[in-house]
Amino acid sequence: MGTRALINCLIGTRPEAIKMAPLVLALRKLDRFDVQVVLTNQHPDIESNILSTFNLSADHQLQSFFPHLSLSEFLGKTLISFDQLLKFQPPQCVLAQGDTTTALAAAMGSRYQKVLFGHLEAGLRTENRLLPFPEELNRRMIGQLADYHFTPSSIARKNLIREGIPSENIFVTGNTINDAVAQVISRPEILPWPAEAGQKRVLCTIHRRENFGKPLLQICQGIKELALADKINFYCLMHPNPQVKQIMKRELLGYRNIHLLEPVAYPIFLKLLQQADLIVSDSGGIQEEAPCLGRPLLILRESTERPEVLACGSAKLIGSSTESFIENIEEVFSNQTLYKIMTTPSLPYGGPGAALKICNILSMLLHADQENCFTVDRQSLPSVA
Numbered sequence: 015m016g017t018r019a020l021i022n023c024l025i026g027t028r029p030e031a032i033k034m035a036p037l038v039l040a041l042r043k044l045d046r047f048d049v050q051v052v053l054t055n056q057h058p059d060i061e062s063n064i065l066s067t068f069n070l071s072a073d074h075q076l077q078s079f080f081p082h083l084s085l086s087e088f089l090g091k092t093l094i095s096f097d098q099l100l101k102f103q104p105p106q107c108v109l110a111q112g113d114t115t116t117a118l119a120a121a122m123g124s125r126y127q128k129v130l131f132g133h134l135e136a137g138l139r140t141e142n143r144l145l146p147f148p149e150e151l152n153r154r155m156i157g158q159l160a161d162y163h164f165t166p167s168s169i170a171r172k173n174l175i176r177e178g179i180p181s182e183n184i185f186v187t188g189n190t191i192n193d194a195v196a197q198v199i200s201r202p203e204i205l206p207w208p209a210e211a212g213q214k215r216v217l218c219t220i221h222r223r224e225n226f227g228k229p230l231l232q233i234c235q236g237i238k239e240l241a242l243a244d245k246i247n248f249y250c251l252m253h254p255n256p257q258v259k260q261i262m263k264r265e266l267l268g269y270r271n272i273h274l275l276e277p278v279a280y281p282i283f284l285k286l287l288q289q290a291d292l293i294v295s296d297s298g299g300i301q302e303e304a305p306c307l308g309r310p311l312l313i314l315r316e317s318t319e320r321p322e323v324l325a326c327g328s329a330k331l332i333g334s335s336t337e338s339f340i341e342n343i344e345e346v347f348s349n350q351t352l353y354k355i356m357t358t359p360s361l362p363y364g365g366p367g368a369a370l371k372i373c374n375i376l377s378m379l380l381h382a383d384q385e386n387c388f389t390v391d392r393q394s395l396p397s398v399a
Contacts, residue, residue, distance in 0.1 A: 026056030026116025031064040036193035036369035055079040092119035113153035121159040136163035137170025138319035188364025217290040221253035229334035234265035236339030241271040310356030322362035
């Protein structure tokens with residue numbers, strides 16, 4: 015057997031852990047890879063809450079997260095800590111997912127140490143540098159730093175080509191979220207909500223910076239007004255960020271039809287999505303999970319980097335105003351034709367199998383020679399368009 019390629023998979027947030035886990039599992043099935051999970055702890059408790067769901071644990075934990083750090087401070091600390099790891103145990107390739115500060119640090123650190131870098135979920139764009147912030151800026155910078163770009167759709171591929179990325183470095187693989195959902199959804203879970211006859215269940219999640227302050231207050235006002243009508247039960251998953259959690263508690267606590275939930279394990283979260291009559295969220299990941307589960311989604315944003323979910327009819331952009339919030343929820347529940355369209359299961363980012371595709375591509379892209387250096391073998395690459 016030839017030399018095993020060391021691959022570092024950097025993870026900082028819950029969505030990154032969920033989407034990276036299927037790829038780590040797929041890579042570890044091959045003898046030619048030594049795969050190490052590196053946590054930045056941008057979100058706390060990822061190892062116990064998410065990785066354990068997939069029977070994974072961290073190989074390294076970077077000393078980069080401390081409470082109340084600014085984006086720049088976290089980026090700087092992560093770069094320093096990751097740089098030390100790269101020097102101590104140089105990998106042949108680094109992988110990161112999405113558009114977080116962790117992903118940006120992974121791309122920058124790899125480039126500074128001249129290590130190959132692969133970007134999962136590459137090519138997503140809103141075409142507005144400040145929406146969402148800082149994610150749109152992060153993914154544009156990552157796009158210029160990455161060696162390999164694994165995109166969830168042909169739309170994302172076209173975005174990268176338009177920005178000057180060579181087409182031979184772009185691979186349309188689908189999204190590994192579908193692998194994660196397929197691995198977890200069948201597990202039996204007890205849900206934290208009662209079965210109340212005649213009342214709709216709306217699952218709500220809010221965490222984007224663009225919804226901090228006034229937008230969040232407007233959304234909370236919409237939740238309260240609809241809850242008082244006594245026809246809807248709202249289940250609000252509170253993000254640990256104090257700018258979200260404290261306001262939601264202050265505004266929504268004490269209402270009979272409003273239930274404030276702490277973050278839950280991923281299997282329970284999927285069951286909540288699956289059994290909700292409607293999902294209202296500003297999350298990017300839920301725009302991928304909701305359509306494959308056949309659940310209708312109202313997106314609390316003005317734009318999205320995932321136009322595929324709009325095109326398939328599973329979701330609608332509604333912004334954050336109180337009036338739009340109330341109007342759109344009432345329309346979804348009163349318009350049966352619309353509801354049927356939005357609840358039709360769809361796979362806008364492909365079905366399960368993205369992790370295996372990426373694994374196979376990496377297996378052919380990276381191969382060891384006698385000096386343990388890694389080169390690109392493009393002659394043996396499959397046609398991935």
